[in-house]
Amino acid sequence: SGWEGPESPESPEGDAARAAAGFREVYGAGPDGVWAAPGRVNLIGEHTDYNDGFVLPLALPHRTLAAARRRDDGVLRLHSAGVAGGVVELRVEELAPGTPGDGGDGWAAYPAGVAWALREAGLPVGGADLHVVSDVPTGAGLSSSAALEVATACALDGLYGLGQSGEQLARLSRTAENDFVGVPCGIMDQTASACCTAGHVLHLDTRDLSRRHVPFDPAAEELALLVVDTRVQHSLGDGAYAERRAACEEGARLLGVPALRDVPYGELDAALARIADPVVRARVRHVVTENRRVAQAVELLESGRVRELGPLLLAGHASLRDDFAVSCPELDLVVESATAAGALGARMTGGGFGGSAIVLAQAPQAPAVRAAVEKAFEAEGLRPPRVFEAVAGAGAHRMYP
Numbered sequence: 001s002g003w004e005g006p007e008s009p010e011s012p013e014g015d016a017a018r019a020a021a022g023f024r025e026v027y028g029a030g031p032d033g034v035w036a037a038p039g040r041v042n043l044i045g046e047h048t049d050y051n052d053g054f055v056l057p058l059a060l061p062h063r064t065l066a067a068a069r070r071r072d073d074g075v076l077r078l079h080s081a082g083v084a085g086g087v088v089e090l091r092v093e094e095l096a097p098g099t100p101g102d103g104g105d106g107w108a109a110y111p112a113g114v115a116w117a118l119r120e121a122g123l124p125v126g127g128a129d130l131h132v133v134s135d136v137p138t139g140a141g142l143s144s145s146a147a148l149e150v151a152t153a154c155a156l157d158g159l160y161g162l163g164q165s166g167e168q169l170a171r172l173s174r175t176a177e178n179d180f181v182g183v184p185c186g187i188m189d190q191t192a193s194a195c196c197t198a199g200h201v202l203h204l205d206t207r208d209l210s211r212r213h214v215p216f217d218p219a220a221e222e223l224a225l226l227v228v229d230t231r232v233q234h235s236l237g238d239g240a241y242a243e244r245r246a247a248c249e250e251g252a253r254l255l256g257v258p259a260l261r262d263v264p265y266g267e268l269d270a271a272l273a274r275i276a277d278p279v280v281r282a283r284v285r286h287v288v289t290e291n292r293r294v295a296q297a298v299e300l301l302e303s304g305r306v307r308e309l310g311p312l313l314l315a316g317h318a319s320l321r322d323d324f325a326v327s328c329p330e331l332d333l334v335v336e337s338a339t340a341a342g343a344l345g346a347r348m349t350g351g352g353f354g355g356s357a358i359v360l361a362q363a364p365q366a367p368a369v370r371a372a373v374e375k376a377f378e379a380e381g382l383r384p385p386r387v388f389e390a391v392a393g394a395g396a397h398r399m400y401p
């Protein structure tokens with residue numbers, strides 16, 4: 001499994017020590033362990049994961065830490081350093097969808113949902129005290145939810161010796177999000193958080209979760225991958241995601257295939273000719289061409305042609321904007337302003353309707369590209385975007401002991 005391996009065998013250090021100290025402040029004694037799970041960006045392969053397709057995410061250095069201690073009375077206590085409102089107290093045996101127990105659908109539904117999913121899977125999970133600390137930006141499309149779920153899943157797995165693999169913990173985390181929190185996401189984000197490795201993108205087949213770690217080190221090629229968080233999140237996104245899923249399922253039904261993944265690129269034109277509805281047709285075209293772009297991206301990475309990713313990223317963005325209709329003016333502005341300033345390519349990443357874009361630039365040009373994007377935002381009267389360089393970080397793992 002991808003997530004085992006202590007950072008320090010002796011005593012918590014650095015971030016783990018701070019999480020442990022936070023735990024001690026809240027609960028009065030130290031944790032049994034500290035686990036970490038990262039956020040992600042997706043290099044390419046968007047809205048393919050609920051079509052049994054392919055994705056290519058990388059883990060961010062940003063991560064959620066869960067410091068945790070086992071409790072043998074079945075009580076689950078949840079505390080987040082980033083959320084006001086104190087400790088949420090629940091009972092594992094009473095967890096049920098729709099009753100996160102925190103008086104609303106706040107952050108606690110995610111870790112509570114994970115405990116529920118483990119219990120529902122018949123795993124012998126009991127109570128725990130949990131304290132989480134995160135530097136994954138929230139609401140930025142960088143999978144802070146998946147990071148929280150997977151960190152919790154790893155912590156409970158470790159506390160109760162459940163012996164689940166990273167893949168199994170990703171599946172259980174997705175179940176928590178789908179069936180407990182009620183968000184109809186695919187499996188990409190949880191698998192990225194659980195299974196990515198440093199210095200690699202994760203080539204994931206979302207049908208059977210088979211995967212390959214493809215080396216990805218833009219800096220070695222004098223390139224930089226920037227993440228631009230637009231800091232907007234259009235509310236439209238909620239219903240639209242489910243609507244896109246439904247259109248894809250309709251497309252697969254019309255074509256008589258289990259999922260759009262089963263439509264080969266070479267048969268796209270013939271397939272499109274069989275779909276009367278122009279909206280469904282466009283959605284199908286995006287998914288089929290996007291799966292092909294993932295394969296092409298992997299080929300480029302494996303033959304050391306990283307800078308040639310640029311046109312693929314741009315084509316992916318155009319497809320998401322025009323055929324899948326999940327971009328927004330702010331994401332388009334990032335792509336246009338970055339490209340005009342000499343970036344090799346750029347695209348929205350994640351679900352869309354706000355959130356983040358990625359920009360691939362030659363390293364020496366990255367500061368100018370960044371400045372151009374910031375200037376374009378200012379000229380439009382938008383809040384300054386949050387920009388950072390993405391380095392492919394580690395997937396989920398135990399940090400201590």
Ligand code: GAF
Nearest residue numbers: 046047185186187188350351
């Ligand atoms: C969101 C979802 F959570 C993922 O499962 C995926 O569908 C993505 O949007 C779009 O590629 O991040």
